[in-house]
Amino acid sequence: MPPASAPIENGVIDALKTVSRRPIEPTLESDLVADLGFDSLQVLELIAELEDRFDISIPLNDVPATRTVAQVVAQVAELVGSRTERSTP
Amino acid sequence: MTKSRDPRTLPQALAEAAHAGKGYCFVQNGVDVPRPYGEIERAAFQVARSLRDAGLRRGDVVAIVLADAEQFLTTLFGASIAGVIPASLYPPSPTRDLQRYFELTANTLRAADARAVVTSSSLAPDFEALRGTCRRLSLVLVRDALDAAPIAPDRMPGLDDIAFVQYTSGSTSAPKGVALTHRNVCANVDAINGPSGVASSKGDVAVSWLPLNHDMGLVGMALGPLYCGLPGVILPPHLFVRRPAEWLRAMTRHRGTISFAPNFAFDLCLRRLKDRDLDGLDLSPWRIAGCGAEPVHAQTLAAFTEKFASVGFRASSLFPSYGLAEHVLAATFPPRGRPPVAETVSLDDLNRLRLARPATDEHNTVTIVSCGRPFPGHAVRIVDESGRPLGEREVGEITLNGPSVMLGYYRQEALTAQTIRDGWLHTGDLGYLSGGELFVCGREKDIIIANGRKYHPQDLEWAVDDLAGVRRGRVVAFGDAKPGRADRVVIVVEPNGTVPGAALTDSIRRQVSDLFGLYVDEVALVPSGTVGRTTSGKVQRAATRARYHELRADGPAGEAAGG
Numbered sequence: 001m002p003p004a005s006a007p008i009e010n011g012v013i014d015a016l017k018t019v020s021r022r023p024i025e026p027t028l029e030s031d032l033v034a035d036l037g038f039d040s041l042q043v044l045e046l047i048a049e050l051e052d053r054f055d056i057s058i059p060l061n062d063v064p065a066t067r068t069v070a071q072v073v074a075q076v077a078e079l080v081g082s083r084t085e086r087s088t089p
Numbered sequence: 090m091t092k093s094r095d096p097r098t099l100p101q102a103l104a105e106a107a108h109a110g111k112g113y114c115f116v117q118n119g120v121d122v123p124r125p126y127g128e129i130e131r132a133a134f135q136v137a138r139s140l141r142d143a144g145l146r147r148g149d150v151v152a153i154v155l156a157d158a159e160q161f162l163t164t165l166f167g168a169s170i171a172g173v174i175p176a177s178l179y180p181p182s183p184t185r186d187l188q189r190y191f192e193l194t195a196n197t198l199r200a201a202d203a204r205a206v207v208t209s210s211s212l213a214p215d216f217e218a219l220r221g222t223c224r225r226l227s228l229v230l231v232r233d234a235l236d237a238a239p240i241a242p243d244r245m246p247g248l249d250d251i252a253f254v255q256y257t258s259g260s261t262s263a264p265k266g267v268a269l270t271h272r273n274v275c276a277n278v279d280a281i282n283g284p285s286g287v288a289s290s291k292g293d294v295a296v297s298w299l300p301l302n303h304d305m306g307l308v309g310m311a312l313g314p315l316y317c318g319l320p321g322v323i324l325p326p327h328l329f330v331r332r333p334a335e336w337l338r339a340m341t342r343h344r345g346t347i348s349f350a351p352n353f354a355f356d357l358c359l360r361r362l363k364d365r366d367l368d369g370l371d372l373s374p375w376r377i378a379g380c381g382a383e384p385v386h387a388q389t390l391a392a393f394t395e396k397f398a399s400v401g402f403r404a405s406s407l408f409p410s411y412g413l414a415e416h417v418l419a420a421t422f423p424p425r426g427r428p429p430v431a432e433t434v435s436l437d438d439l440n441r442l443r444l445a446r447p448a449t450d451e452h453n454t455v456t457i458v459s460c461g462r463p464f465p466g467h468a469v470r471i472v473d474e475s476g477r478p479l480g481e482r483e484v485g486e487i488t489l490n491g492p493s494v495m496l497g498y499y500r501q502e503a504l505t506a507q508t509i510r511d512g513w514l515h516t517g518d519l520g521y522l523s524g525g526e527l528f529v530c531g532r533e534k535d536i537i538i539a540n541g542r543k544y545h546p547q548d549l550e551w552a553v554d555d556l557a558g559v560r561r562g563r564v565v566a567f568g569d570a571k572p573g574r575a576d577r578v579v580i581v582v583e584p585n586g587t588v589p590g591a592a593l594t595d596s597i598r599r600q601v602s603d604l605f606g607l608y609v610d611e612v613a614l615v616p617s618g619t620v621g622r623t624t625s626g627k628v629q630r631a632a633t634r635a636r637y638h639e640l641r642a643d644g645p646a647g648e649a650a651g652g
Contacts, residue, residue: 033598040182040606051331063183
């Protein structure tokens with residue numbers, strides 16, 4: 001896992017709070033379902049929210065394996081990283 | 090086209106529409122792809138011929154598992170033309186575990202006694218692999234390969250043949266397939282389009298993102314326009330869920346006049362659309378904003394109107410309605426052009442006296458939206474447990490009668506006999522009548538509704554039953570349906586003491602989420618003996634639920650009001 005920067009971590013946590021319909025305090029260890037109460041619709045909402053925030057495209061096939069906030073952060077960091085590499089000549 | 094019309098079969102309606110010249114427009118990868126009804130009919134003939142060539146015969150069940158709207162519709166029509174029975178099943182969700190999906194689907198295929206599956210090339214190998222456990226399943230057909238020469242069929246189905254069977258959700262316990270005749274479908278579609286319904290006329294455009302394996306998506310938004318030769322715009326459901334603004338953009342682009350969606354969709358637009366998303370929207374042509382398939386919330390509708398008023402949306406377009414797949418789709422509609430009518434009633438009277446009385450103080454009340462009146466030739470009756478009709482404002486089970494009542498649950502005679510008694514469909518929903526209008530206020534049947542979809546508690550119970558730490562057979566699931574808000578999913582479990590409570594709660598939530606994509610709002614770990622069993626060993630869901638409510642009532646007040 002590439003190390004995630006603080007802005008990405010904060011952005012993911014902020015996105016989680018935006019999408020959740022309950023007051024939540026996510027940490028890196030939080031499980032999306034068990035701790036944060038996300039159902040399948042909200043997972044899709046979260047993806048859209050992250051794509052907007054970070055200007056990335058998240059492949060849906062990876063979603064079933066994603067459990068924790070840390071995994072989301074790592075995935076976003078990786079996608080943001082590859083986007084930056086692509087756009088840097 | 091508000092004049093009353095003769096009943097038509099699905100192929101007849103398609104032929105008429107093909108003649109009239111309009112068509113569907115499928116939004117694919119962000120591009121509008123118009124498909125005149127004539128092209129749809131031609132593709133359906135190809136499918137029909139291919140199914141016959143594959144050896145399928147009249148009365149064989151063909152399961153359709155296709156996410157693509159155009160493929161789904163042409164296959165449905167083609168199967169109907171070929172005289173086989175199309176059964177619609179949910180395709181897998183991209184965010185869910187495929188293995189679990191196929192376990193549930195295999196069970197549905199067995200229950201349907203399906204001889205063939207029509208699916209995409211990517212899912213076909215998985216269906217091939219199910220043939221070992223689904224004995225009757227002899228053909229797995231890839232939709233793209235159903236391209237025989239289009240030949241008009243020799244024998245068309247009759248009005249009393251089954252038009253299609255709709256499996257509302259994957260189920261491990263008893264998959265319920267709603268079987269509808271062509272006469273059923275036509276009666277409901279004509280009522281929806283007719284003068285007591287949306288009064289479809291030239292110039293109307295239907296726009297929908299609803300999945301076609303959902304009654305509202307298929308009957309309301311795909312067959313609805315087709316049966317009266319109007320254009321129908323169809324977006325992929327995933328596009329809407331990820332980008333809800335796309336629904337309203339399509340409404341704007343096509344000058345959409347009719348669109349139905351469950352309450353959650355209006356809610357999603359409220360939460361996800363930012364101010365800049367409103368730029369360029371024009372919702373002024375939208376005259377029927379149907380809301381149904383799950384409880385309608387007055388606050389959602391009011392907030393939606395407020396948010397979108399600046400782009401031309403009107404409260405008088407809101408069209409809260411009631412219906413269910415067992416009644417083809419729609420049961421009651423409000424008068425057109427009237428802003429939603431809601432009543433605020435006392436929750437105590439509702440629950441204890443089963444009486445809807447206007448609230449006298451502001452505490453402990455609930456606001457319920459009127460869903461209007463039944464169609465001509467159809468009837469609504471509220472009855473008590475013994476089936477006795479109740480009076481004005483008395484709360485009881487909603488029962489429906491008329492030509493839209495389904496033929497039955499496919500290959501489930503006992504269940505059908507329980508559900509349709511003396512011609513009256515027992516919906517399991519609770520409501521009352523006031524001034525001839527229906528107010529829906531809860532549910533008697535053990536069904537959980539989330540995001541417009543129905544889940545069977547037994548499926549959740551079986552899924553949880555296998556987990557370590559659970560006393561086998563001591564699990565009860567139910568939807569805590571309170572009027573005016575979304576269901577809370579509650580699972581009552583007797584732990585066996587081998588797994589700590591917090592870990593057990595986690596694993597239960599994880600399991601239900603993996604299998605059903607559903608969040609369990611509350612896992613109630615209860616002492617041994619709380620979950621009752623009948624002498625035949627079945628869990629007593631109603632009794633356990635009542636005990637749960639007693640426990641909650643004794644608990645902290647904030648807890649009881651939570652959710």
